[in-house]
Each structure stands twice: as C-alpha cells, then as structure tokens.
Amino acid sequence: MQVLAEKEKSSSASNLRAQRAALWSSPAVALVLLVLFVAFPGFFPPMSPGMTAAEVGAFYQDNTALIRFSMVGFNLCGIMLVPFFVLIMAQMQRMKGQSHIYAFSYLTAVVAGATLFALSNIFFAVAAFRPDRGDELVQVLNDLAWITFIAPIGMLVAQFVLLALAVYADDDRTPVFPRWVGHYALLTALAMAPSAGAAVFRAGPLAWDGLVSFWLRNGAFALFVLVMFFVVRTALRRQAEQEGS
Numbered sequence: 001m002q003v004l005a006e007k008e009k010s011s012s013a014s015n016l017r018a019q020r021a022a023l024w025s026s027p028a029v030a031l032v033l034l035v036l037f038v039a040f041p042g043f044f045p046p047m048s049p050g051m052t053a054a055e056v057g058a059f060y061q062d063n064t065a066l067i068r069f070s071m072v073g074f075n076l077c078g079i080m081l082v083p084f085f086v087l088i089m090a091q092m093q094r095m096k097g098q099s100h101i102y103a104f105s106y107l108t109a110v111v112a113g114a115t116l117f118a119l120s121n122i123f124f125a126v127a128a129f130r131p132d133r134g135d136e137l138v139q140v141l142n143d144l145a146w147i148t149f150i151a152p153i154g155m156l157v158a159q160f161v162l163l164a165l166a167v168y169a170d171d172d173r174t175p176v177f178p179r180w181v182g183h184y185a186l187l188t189a190l191a192m193a194p195s196a197g198a199a200v201f202r203a204g205p206l207a208w209d210g211l212v213s214f215w216l217r218n219g220a221f222a223l224f225v226l227v228m229f230f231v232v233r234t235a236l237r238r239q240a241e242q243e244g245s
Contacts, residue, residue, distance in 0.1 A: 057135030
C-alpha cells in the first residue's frame with residue numbers, strides 16, 4: 001500500500017510539473033505571437049475591405065518580405081499556444097459537478113479554432129508567394145485570409161460557453177475555478193460573437209477592420225488569455241496543496 005501511495009504521489013507530482021511547464025511557457029509564446037502580430041503590416045492599421053484590387057496588389061508587392069516573415073512565424077508558433085488551452089481543459093476535468101463532456105468538447109473547439117487560424121495564415125502567405133500573379137487573384141486570396149481569420153467565431157464562442165457551463169456545474173464548496181470565471185467567459189463570448197458579421201459587411205464596426213470585429217474581438221481574446229493565466233496558476237497551486245505535491 002505504501003509503495004502504491006508513493007507511486008500515486010510521484011505520478012501526481014509529475015503531472016503538476018508538466019502543467020506548470022505548459023503554464024510558464026505560455027507568456028513566452030504569447031510574446032512571440034504579439035511581435036508577429038505587430039510585424040504584419042496589414043494589422044496596424046488593419047487593411048480595409050474597401051481597398052481596390054490594385055491597392056491590395058500593391059500592398060502585397062510592397063510588403064512581401066514582412067508578410068512572409070510574419071505568416072511563417074504564425075505557422076511555427078501559433079500552435080504553441082494550444083497547450084495553454086489544454087491546461088484549462090485539464091483543470092476542467094478536475095471539476096466534480098459535471099461529466100468530462102464539457103472538457104472534451106472544449107478541446108474540440110480549441111483544435112477547430114487553431115486549424116482556422118492556421119488556414120488564414122496560409123491564405124495570407126499564398127497571396128504573398130506570387131504577389132505579381134494579378135491584382136484580382138491576390139485580392140481573392142486576401143479576402144479568404146481576412147474572412148477566415150475574423151469571421152468564423154463559432155468555435156471560439158463554444159469555448160467560452162463550455163468553460164462557463166463547466167464552472168457553473170462545479171462543486172460550490174471546493175471549485176476549481178471561481179464562479180466569476182464563468183461570468184467572464186460568457187461576457188467574452190458576447191464581445192466576440194458579433195465579428196461573424198465580417199463575412200457580410202465591408203464598412204463600419206462589423207467589417208473585418210472595424211472596432212467590433214477586429215479590435216474588440218482580438219482584444220477580448222488576448223485579455224481572456226491573460227486573465228486565465230493567473231486563474232490557472234492559482235488553480236495549480238491549490239491542486240498541489242490538495243495532492244501534497
């Protein structure tokens with residue numbers, strides 16, 4: 001029995017070390033992604049859907065090197081943020097008041113979101129691969145990139161709603177995440193949902209360069225990641241105390 005208990009304690013300690021490694025690697029990955037985000041010349045300010053084909057073609061010809069650099073970087077580093085969301089899923093599995101269906105559905109939504117993000121990077125990169133192929137073709141690829149990047153919001157909304165449901169279903173006496181995390185997740189989902197309009201509108205706050213679809217959407221997501229870093233860090237400390245690791 002003592003040997004079994006020691007093995008369980010060792011396994012718990014190893015699991016916690018892996019989770020801490022995933023947690024503390026996240027700020028470095030986030031910093032790299034922020035640098036790449038700033039490096040892409042089409043984000044500050046964001047390109048307008050109202051640009052003519054000639055203007056879009058000229059943009060890709062004038063900024064080919066920076067576009068290629070930022071998109072290759074996104075493809076290499078974007079997936080590295082996924083372990084942070086898997087860490088949130090691991091904490092969701094510790095919640096006592098619900099089945100693991102929320103956690104596994106959450107992971108599915110994360111994977112779908114990461115896939116669409118990667119596709120948008122590919123479309124930007126393809127547009128910059130041969131920027132002299134013709135303004136109309138480059139404009140089509142640019143439209144594909146932007147709409148894929150901004151408009152498919154369902155999987156992100158699902159992430160926040162699933163997290164909120166798991167938090168609400170958890171044991172009130174010893175919750176893994178405080179109840180306000182559920183409220184905050186739903187508020188973030190509400191802030192990001194309107195950006196689905198980027199697939200329809202070419203001007204105004206719902207266009208892909210608009211206040212709601214670009215700035216509120218991306219700002220809300222970045223803030224959520226920052227807040228959840230501290231929430232998960234606290235949860236890991238509590239887990240270590242409970243398991244004596």
